[in-house]
Amino acid sequence: MFESRHIRTFHEVVRTGSYTAAARSLGYTQPAITQQIKALEREVGAPLFLRVGRRMRLTEAGETLARHAGAILDSMAVAQEQVRALSRLNTxxxxxxxxxxxxxxxxxxxxxxxxxxxxxxxxxxxxxxxxxxxxxxxxxxxxxxxxxxxxxxxxxxxxxxxxxxxxxxxxxxxxxxxxxxxxxxxxxxxxxxxxxxxxxxxxxxxxxxxxxxxxxxxxxxxxxxxxxxxxxxxxxxxxxxxxxxxxxxxxxxxxxxxxxxxxxxxxxxxxxxxxxxxxxxxxxxxxxxxxxxxxxxxxxx
CATH class of the missing domain: 3.40.190.290 (D-Maltodextrin-Binding Protein; domain 2)
Structure with missing residues (x-):
């Protein structure tokens, strides 16, 4: 089972292209981003990124997870809103x-x-x-x-x-x-x-x-x-x-x-x-x- 914060961090690294940019976007330190990606790789059981010079490239496992990460985060957002709506008596x-x-x-x-x-x-x-x-x-x-x-x-x-x-x-x-x-x-x-x-x-x-x-x-x-x-x-x-x-x-x-x-x-x-x-x-x-x-x-x- 993936942790939502790890998926969010991974999605931001893919979107921005680097750990540094993702850390800036999420308000984390770069070591914190590194630790979360390593934790996600342990959950996946395979590396998610490869370094090619100064650039990062997704592995095959990373590409597969990247295709689903956005949908996972969207589903979580919908679920959170539905639960909040229930507590507010909206639905x-x-x-x-x-x-x-x-x-x-x-x-x-x-x-x-x-x-x-x-x-x-x-x-x-x-x-x-x-x-x-x-x-x-x-x-x-x-x-x-x-x-x-x-x-x-x-x-x-x-x-x-x-x-x-x-x-x-x-x-x-x-x-x-x-x-x-x-x-x-x-x-x-x-x-x-x-x-x-x-x-x-x-x-x-x-x-x-x-x-x-x-x-x-x-x-x-x-x-x-x-x-x-x-x-x-x-x-x-x-x-x-x-x-x-x-x-x-x-x-x-x-x-x-x-x-x-x-x-x-x-x-x-x-x-x-x-x-x-x-x-x-x-x-x-x-x-x-x-x-x-x-x-x-x-x-x-």
């Missing part, structure tokens, strides 16, 4: 893994703020439900996971991850607009025990079944889907009702569907998860800050 790449309702609400707002203030930071979005999204951070497949947890369930978080709470999302029930309880501001889950239900992802479905069991009934689940638009379409056609996160209310697509809060209130916690050491990466920390800001503008923690 960087952050991969976000989020569940669908966060991808449709929190993430677009946060990325819009990011693009306005730091256009050099590239954010990439992948979609995945927890707990898989958490494991993707641990495996290095993404940098930030947006995930949710329910208070009544025993859910394990990989110990490598740091949790950054964002907001408490109140659960709602989606009803057809013509449903008798659609006129209420809030509904009790126990009053819906005879309804046909549409269940969501595994984690949401587990919480739903747990809450129903706590009230002493087993719901009649006739459809299962983690696609929020499919859920809305099924509810709109009167094929069932669904317990859904409050975030979904901000993108209800059907006029024939209404969302009503649960009484007593039921909530899930939405958080960002990152590897502890990634909080020291400026671009990652910046995205987390934007997510916090967006969450704070909603009903937050």
């Amino acid at each position: 960087g790449r952050v991969r976000i893994c989020a569940f669908p309702s966060a991808s449709a609400t929190l993430v677009p707002e946060a990325l819009a703020r990011l693009a306005a203030g730091h256009p050099g930071v590239r954010a990439e979005l992948q979609e995945s439900e927890p707990p898989e999204s958490l494991h993707r951070v641990v495996r290095g497949e993404c940098d930030i996971s947006l995930a949710f947890t329910y208070p009544g369930l025993d859910e394990q978080v990989p110990p490598e991850l740091v949790e950054i709470p964002l907001l408490e999302d109140q659960l709602t029930v989606l009803l057809p607009a013509g449903h008798p309880m659609a006129r209420r501001r809030a509904v009790r889950l126990a009053e819906l025990s005879e309804e046909r239900w549409i269940a969501g992802c595994l984690r949401c479905r587990s919480n739903f079944l747990h809450e129903c069991a706590e009230l002493g009934f087993a719901p009649d689940v006739v459809f299962t889907t983690d696609d929020n638009l499919v859920v809305q379409s099924l509810v709109a056609e009167g094929l069932g009702i669904a317990m859904m996160p409050g975030l979904v209310l901000s993108f209800l697509a059907h006029r024939k569907v209404v969302g009503r809060a649960l009484d007593p209130a039921s909530r899930r916690r939405i958080s960002a998860y990152v590897l502890r050491e990634h909080l020291d990466i400026p671009a990652t920390a910046l995205v987390v800050d934007e997510l916090r800001a967006v969450a704070g503008n909603r009903t937050g923690c």
Whole structure:
């Protein structure tokens, strides 16, 4: 492995034609230039220059290295600038893994703020439900996971991850607009025990079944889907009702569907998860800050 200072010195000797001129250009003494060239020759394993009278001529090894020296120095300069830019938040790449309702609400707002203030930071979005999204951070497949947890369930978080709470999302029930309880501001889950239900992802479905069991009934689940638009379409056609996160209310697509809060209130916690050491990466920390800001503008923690 060549030392960068030796390559820089060699490149300057070739450019100026002598040790003396290179020393003058770089601000070194001539003996220092001589020592660095000798050290580089030891790294190469062959002489780089031959003296012909008072002039210096490159050996075959020297000519080969000279063809690459400029490119090596240019690549190093680019790499140094990229690292400096990262530390200044001018650029960087952050991969976000989020569940669908966060991808449709929190993430677009946060990325819009990011693009306005730091256009050099590239954010990439992948979609995945927890707990898989958490494991993707641990495996290095993404940098930030947006995930949710329910208070009544025993859910394990990989110990490598740091949790950054964002907001408490109140659960709602989606009803057809013509449903008798659609006129209420809030509904009790126990009053819906005879309804046909549409269940969501595994984690949401587990919480739903747990809450129903706590009230002493087993719901009649006739459809299962983690696609929020499919859920809305099924509810709109009167094929069932669904317990859904409050975030979904901000993108209800059907006029024939209404969302009503649960009484007593039921909530899930939405958080960002990152590897502890990634909080020291400026671009990652910046995205987390934007997510916090967006969450704070909603009903937050």
